[in-house]
Amino acid sequence: MNNQTARTIGEFMTSGSVSSRKIEQLHRSHMRDAALDEVFIVLSIGASLISTLGLLANSPAVVIGAMVVAPWIMPLRAATFAILLGEVRLLGLSLRTLLVGVLITTLLSLILGWLAGLPQFGTEVLIRTKPNLLDLGIALVAGGLATYAKLRSDAVSSIAGTAIAVALVPPVCVMGLLLSHQRWTEASGAGLLFTTNLLGILTGGLVLMAWKDSEFRHVLRRSRLSVASFTLTGMLLIPLGGSFIGLLRQGEVEETVRKILVKETLTFSDPELVDIQQIDIDWDKEQIRIIVRVTDPDLPSFKQVTLVQEEINKRLKSNFQLVAQRTAVDVVGPVKVDPSEQQPANSEINQAPQSDQDELREPDDVPLAQEASNAPGEP
Secondary structure, three states, X not given: OOHHHHHHXXXXXXXXXXXHHHHHHHHHHHHHHOOOOHHHHHHXXXXXXXXXHHHHOOXXXXXXXXXXXXXXXXXXXXXXXXXXXXXXXXXXXXXXXXXXXXXXXXHHHHHHHHHHOOXXXXXXXXXXXXXXXXXXHHHHHHHHHHHHHHHOHHHOOHHHHHHHHHOOHHHHHHHHHHHHOOOHHHHHHHHHHHHHHHHHHHHHHHHHHHHHOHHHHHHHHHOHHHHHHHHHHHHOHHHHHHHHHHHHHHHHHHHHHHHHHHHOOHHHHOOOOEEEEEEEEEOOOOEEEEEEEEOOOOOOOHHHHHHHHHHHHHHHOOOOEEEEEEEEOOOOOOOOOOOOOOOOOOHHHHOOOHHHHHHHOOHHHOOHHHHHHOOOOOO
């Protein structure tokens, strides 16, 4: 324990709000959490492999399992405590451990992505490339809960749920997978999500500790590291705020497009002829792609799509290109018959004409009297 830490503990002891023994216990505990040992490396490798394979298989359940296994929340909590105390050594150990985990995960996911060679990734990968303010809010809450579980032993059961909520490992795996396909822009988006979660956990933990004890608030205001943490988190508001505004804009556009298509056009208003399955908007290409299921392969026609595109751009004051991807289906099935009009299956046989029954009658069914009258040589 360095002089800065001892001085901070002395201030806590003098104030009487938090005992020096409690601070020393927390310091020793966080030093263990920040250690780069075999357990951390093995769990990081396991979580990286599980998460990457789950992302490749587009399986949410597998990715959630990797979140539970990952041990990264431990050095992050230690970093939060180090920022509060202003202890650079503990902060350095925590960030070093976390950096090793990030490098391991990035390398493994990059190799697996290259070996798999998938032509495209599923939604589990793509949803982690466009973070927004909602992701920062989740990270802030998760960081506060993780710190609270450290301060209160009876709340330790929340650690697994916190790890799932903040999801540190999957964004790094997504970044490695996208780097293996040289998709730099989307990889940077995954990196931004990881940075958001990282700073959100640190800031959320600091806020929770300040709320928990008045002396923590006093020390936090004097800590230069805490100022740096809050400043970096505040800088994230610029890109995340832009993404959030884009998300709101996308929702507004999708609602307008769907309203025009379903309620104000004859082409798309009949779900039996044209059933809208999905609406995707590519903001970079200014393109609206609708996926429809149709019973008539000629619907919607090029002219119909063009007219709808003009109406959408007129309403939204934009320059979108509307593309309809149609899938033709054949509806096969018997005609529905009223049960009261339906006759038993064997009624046609029972009510067959007499001539048909005579044709089906076997020779030995002929009456004996008729056989006798038809016998040759008899009167």
